[in-house]
Amino acid sequence: MARRPRTAEDTMKSGPARLVALVRSSVPPVHPAGLPFIAAGLAVAGVGRKNRWLRRAGLTAAAANAGFFRHPPRTPPSRLGVVVAPADGLICLVEEAEPPAELGLPPGPRPRVSIFLSLLDAHVQRSPVGGEVRAVEYRPGRFHSAELAAASEDNERNSMLIRTPDGHEVVVVQIAGLIARRIICDLHPGDKVAIGDTYGLIRFGSRLDTYLPAGSQILIEPGQRALAGETVLAQLP
Numbered sequence: 206m207a208r209r210p211r212t213a214e215d216t217m218k219s220g221p222a223r224l225v226a227l228v229r230s231s232v233p234p235v236h237p238a239g240l241p242f243i244a245a246g247l248a249v250a251g252v253g254r255k256n257r258w259l260r261r262a263g264l265t266a267a268a269a270n271a272g273f274f275r276h277p278p279r280t281p282p283s284r285l286g287v288v289v290a291p292a293d294g295l296i297c298l299v300e301e302a303e304p305p306a307e308l309g310l311p312p313g314p315r316p317r318v319s320i321f322l323s324l325l326d327a328h329v330q331r332s333p334v335g336g337e338v339r340a341v342e343y344r345p346g347r348f349h350s351a352e353l354a355a356a357s358e359d360n361e362r363n364s365m366l367i368r369t370p371d372g373h374e375v376v377v378v379q380i381a382g383l384i385a386r387r388i389i390c391d392l393h394p395g396d397k398v399a400i401g402d403t404y405g406l407i408r409f410g411s412r413l414d415t416y417l418p419a420g421s422q423i424l425i426e427p428g429q430r431a432l433a434g435e436t437v438l439a440q441l442p
Contacts, residue, residue: 279434281401290431292413294322331434336369376416401434
């Protein structure tokens with residue numbers, strides 16, 4: 206009986222291509238903002254290759270930064286009207302609060318979900334909804350621990366207002382933490398963004414606040430963990 210010719214799919218299942226695919230699926234890519242930090246660690250390891258302490262320190266620093274700046278692929282939910290987590294981390298607060306004053310929104314508290322990012326979480330941020338960016342406002346501030354409730358008011362932050370195609374307004378705020386010293390936001394007013402799209406990064410340790418329209422149904426509780434771009438925080442009205 207003649208044997209069936211090997212196909213590209215067969216090679217993928219058993220050959221080197223399968224190994225490469227497994228590595229790619231297990232080891233997430235790195236956000237471009239992390240490449241200089243990884244390169245610096247590798248450079249230290251290279252310069253000090255004859256010194257065991259320097260070599261290990263450089264390789265450890267490179268590996269730690271590769272983990273911190275990892276950018277894992279995520280698949281947002283397909284159902285309409287949901288708000289997804291803008292960051293990986295721990296849900297630390299679910300409450301009513303005034304949105305950032307610099308956005309110029311009408312006064313009055315709105316539902317707010319806060320996510321605390323530890324040094325072990327992926328620190329890329331993803332859009333909680335799809336729509337048009339209506340405003341982006343940066344405000345300098347303090348660097349208190351991001352776990353504290355006062356961090357929303359006092360810490361350095363970058364606030365972004367997104368209007369969905371249905372007219373709902375969702376605010377997401379990047380908040381610097383105790384050792385964070387750099388907030389990156391790649392979006393500007395007028396940009397269009399899809400739910401789950403990567404839009405920014407905070408170095409190192411931080412918090413994300415999401416302000417929702419009144420009447421939104423909160424679907425998560427404090428103490429739960431969230432995955433950016435996948436975990437559903439709420440259903441819009």
